[in-house]
Amino acid sequence: MKLKLFLLFFLFFGIMLVGSNEVLAADNCPKGESRAFYSNPLEGTTVDLGCKPTSEVNPNGTLKGTGPGNDLPETSPTQPSQPQTQTTNVGITIPNPLEAESITELIDSIATWLLGIGSTIAVIVVLWAAFLFMTSGGSKDQVTKARQTLWYAVIGLTVLLLAKGVTLLIQNILSGRF
Numbered sequence: 001m002k003l004k005l006f007l008l009f010f011l012f013f014g015i016m017l018v019g020s021n022e023v024l025a026a027d028n029c030p031k032g033e034s035r036a037f038y039s040n041p042l043e044g045t046t047v048d049l050g051c052k053p054t055s056e057v058n059p060n061g062t063l064k065g066t067g068p069g070n071d072l073p074e075t076s077p078t079q080p081s082q083p084q085t086q087t088t089n090v091g092i093t094i095p096n097p098l099e100a101e102s103i104t105e106l107i108d109s110i111a112t113w114l115l116g117i118g119s120t121i122a123v124i125v126v127l128w129a130a131f132l133f134m135t136s137g138g139s140k141d142q143v144t145k146a147r148q149t150l151w152y153a154v155i156g157l158t159v160l161l162l163a164k165g166v167t168l169l170i171q172n173i174l175s176g177r178f
Contacts, residue, residue, distance in 0.1 A: 030176070033052060034052065035050070035051060035052075036050065036056070104175065108167060108168070115161070115163070115164045122154075125150075125152070132149060
């Protein structure tokens, strides 16, 4: 009975960890840096520029010197003013289908995806083991098979959680945050 409660507790919090990845990754900048964004009001899009030194980021998250009311120094009245010219960028931009800006983000995305799929499969295998327990009818062979199935599901889920933890550890070591 205690083992069953432990397994249910472990599975519940394992699944909850999968959903908490976005909350944990919301602002993971090192000390002295802040997350910067670029907003394009014409397209209605916002791009995450990543971590930048805090001295270069406005309180609203935009980079200093960009956008309306920028922080660039104005020309002094003694200098002749430059003629005002307007440039238009008609270039074509191709969106990144992977939504990963670096190899570490790509590895993290793959690990998160595999953890979600693997967790779902582990829950299905646990349910299958429960079905085997219920239909064993007291047969030792069936009970042994059900226990093995449950044990393999727990081992698989443990490996998935460790793999996600190892990718985060390697990512932090490579980025100098460890």
